[in-house]
Amino acid sequence: MSGDPTLRRARNMTWQNSQYEAIASHISLAESSVESRVDFFRNTPADELINKIPPAGHWSAAIDGTFVRYDITIGILSDPNDNRGKPDWCEQIFVGDAEHDATCLHARVMSLPPTELMKRLHGGLESTLSISQSEKVLTDYSLTPMYQNPRIQSAEPHSQFYDSVLELASDLRFHLPKVKLAEGFANRRLTGSGLAKKETKWTKCWRYEYHQSLQERQLTLRFKPNPILGSNFSNYAGHEQELAFLLQNFPALSSFSHSGHSPPHEIQEKTAEFGKNMAAVWIGFAHGEGIHSPGNRNQKEQTDDKVLVMGPNYEFKFVAKDEYNREYRKGRVEKLWEHIPWQRWFELGEKLQGC
Incomplete structure (x- = not known):
């Protein structure tokens, strides 16, 4: 996982x-x-x-x-004709990431002082991308104003600067590699000895995208809908929260704070139902049933060229890949990263982490 x-x-x-x-x-x-x-x-x-x-x-x-x-590099995984890292016994794969996955990089990226983080961004862009590519990255992630003032002295953890870096680091470290892996597996022809001479079989690959974050602030100012007890990232659709839902760790999801208060009953019910539906998706895949949105387990759904989006608002739905990129990732994959060799953006992600 x-x-x-x-x-x-x-x-x-x-x-x-x-x-x-x-x-x-x-x-x-x-x-x-x-x-x-x-x-x-x-x-x-x-x-x-x-x-x-x-x-x-x-x-x-x-x-x-x-x-x-x-x-095993991203280039190897993204090439359907390269069998390294793609054993023939792996006939189906289910891969995804979370909208704010860079919360996993708290120590390496998100906890850095703004001056240090800006220094990393400066150095990474200058050593990996061309001037025009760097300008496009800064524009697409709303970082241009901050970048033009590299001596930025202060920024709150939830300021535009940190939010923009969170998006950039999430894309570089998790989303883009996941997209490339899916490309390599989804178009791969199996050649195992167990296949008949004239039989053609292709790897089946599904993608999911986790987006269940704080969407219901208007319900109450006192409670957060999906807080992880004691977490710095309870307002984000991050991996910590994703795992809590999948493993149905409802006490962690439904407790608001160390004060012992509980969120409204309506939110508790949504939390429990969302977690059970997430688990049902994974269990169905493990049983060889493919990927289905909750409630459609016995129905055939046309899921090719679509991704399963989990959240916001506790919803599950299949969305076309290009539509997902436009609606949920601001079109950055198609407009920006597809035109930059993977080695470049991968190296930028490494440098942003200080590697």
């Missing part, structure tokens, strides 16, 4: 060694010999070592040429 289209992307040994050296530097071993480092790690008590190393690190599989033989 969680992760990006490449799950947790494997990294080469140069990247792995850079992480190791960063840890060594943090615990004052940068100038130490290999023997001294080995001695330190072997002889330092575990509880003491835990307190010395950084509290968080980026852990990933290593491309060693044997167990992990190559890097």
Whole structure:
């Protein structure tokens, strides 16, 4: 359920060694010999070592040429003629993302001071895109005014600046890779040995888009419709909320605050029904029934070239892909990103995260 289209992307040994050296530097071993480092790690008590190393690190599989033989890139996944990363046993796939998925990048992106975030944006655009492409990105994400004033000193977490960066990071890190993966699987012809000589079989790929966020502020100023208890992102259609619905974690969804207040009964009912309907979609897929909107499980729906949109307003509906892009993503995929090589926007997403 969680992760990006490449799950947790494997990294080469140069990247792995850079992480190791960063840890060594943090615990004052940068100038130490290999023997001294080995001695330190072997002889330092575990509880003491835990307190010395950084509290968080980026852990990933290593491309060693044997167990992990190559890097599964977005380009490989998007090419229906490239079988790497697409085993023949995978005949059906259901993939999606959330409107505000960059809330997952809180530590890497959204919690940065505005000056640091603007510096990252500056550097990323200058090193990955042309001037005209950069200008188009800034315009489409309403970032031009802030970008023209790079010495921005303050911005509230929910200001236009952070909202725009949230959209940009969500698209770069999750939405665009998901779209490319769907392209590769949806047009892929299976060639397994189990197929008859004249039999042609194609991979079936469905997409979903999660958009259930705060849409009912007018109902009451006291309660938020879908808050996650203790979360900084209760007003966003993020992955945390998506999982709570899918796993039907209703206490987390229906509790408003640590004060013990409960939201109106109407919202509790909508929350419960939406979560059960989400679970029904996944259960139907797991049973080989394809993807159906809730209530139409026994009806044949024409879902090719459509995406299942979950929310807002607790609704489920199939929308044509081009219509979805226009109505929910402001047309950015077609107008902007389809004209930029995936390597460029992928690198921009990495640089925005500080990678």
